[in-house]
Amino acid sequence: MEKDKIVMSYDRDADTVYISFGKPRKAVSEEVDPYVVVRRDPKTREMVGITITNFSKYFEIKKKLSIEIPA
Numbered sequence: 001m002e003k004d005k006i007v008m009s010y011d012r013d014a015d016t017v018y019i020s021f022g023k024p025r026k027a028v029s030e031e032v033d034p035y036v037v038v039r040r041d042p043k044t045r046e047m048v049g050i051t052i053t054n055f056s057k058y059f060e061i062k063k064k065l066s067i068e069i070p071a
Contacts, residue, residue: 004022005021005022005023006019006020006021007019007020008020010055014053015053015054015055015056015057016051016052016053016054016055017050017051017052017055018049018050018051019049019050019051019052020048020049021047021048021049022048025041025048026041026042027039027040027041027042027048027049028040028042029051035052035053035054035055035057035058036050036051036052036053036058037050037051037052037053038050039051
């Protein structure tokens, strides 16, 4: 994971947070809970980003931003 560059954006209309690690690249999506999708490099399985849908509801339920990512 490219730790020197983390880009985070919020789409208010979609109530979705996008977090990317390093430069954008092709990825496959893996749902880790009803609100969180992890994006991984299809060859290396390295995590390249996270998408949190219904962010307001997610944050209201969880009370903090804590996501467990399977290896």
